[in-house]
Amino acid sequence: MEFSDDIPADVQELTRDLFREDEMGAVVRAHIRIENLLINTIERLTPKPKHLGRLNFDYDSRVTLALALGLKDQFGPPLRALGKIRNDFAHKVDTALSTEMVNNLYACLGAEDKDRVQGCFRNIKGENPETKDIKRFADLEC
Numbered sequence: 657m658e659f660s661d662d663i664p665a666d667v668q669e670l671t672r673d674l675f676r677e678d679e680m681g682a683v684v685r686a687h688i689r690i691e692n693l694l695i696n697t698i699e700r701l702t703p704k705p706k707h708l709g710r711l712n713f714d715y716d717s718r719v720t721l722a723l724a725l726g727l728k729d730q731f732g733p734p735l736r737a738l739g740k741i742r743n744d745f746a747h748k749v750d751t752a753l754s755t756e757m758v759n760n761l762y763a764c765l766g767a768e769d770k771d772r773v774q775g776c777f778r779n780i781k782g783e784n785p786e787t788k789d790i791k792r793f794a795d796l797e798c
Contacts, residue, residue, distance in 0.1 A: 679753040687742040701725035733764035
């Protein structure tokens with residue numbers, strides 16, 4: 657991406673970051689989609705959702721509210737782990753997705769959800785020459 661000399665360096669750097677396909681973008685985009693699903697769930701579980709707009713919930717408060725309204729408890733730990741990963745990316749410029757982050761998120765899943773992850777991995781791994789010989793999702797390197 658080329659810039660004219662009159663564009664400040666920090667603006668150029670920000671612009672490059674916004675258009676780059678990287679881990680941060682993937683984490684933030686995934687988090688936005690999941691948070692949107694969480695908001696939709698809360699609205700559906702709330703008898704009068706129009707009153708929710710006046711409340712200034714952060715992500716963790718939304719997770720807590722959804723659980724209080726009946727979202728299955730099994731979803732709390734992975735939702736919070738995803739929120740932590742997103743916060744790491746949002747507040748530390750040099751954050752990279754690590755094996756530890758992925759393992760912590762995976763460890764929060766219940767047995768049924770781990771089976772789903774493994775099934776999805778099996779469905780896609782054969783298509784990719786880099787993953788065809790890997791037996792389990794947990795064996796992937798970040």
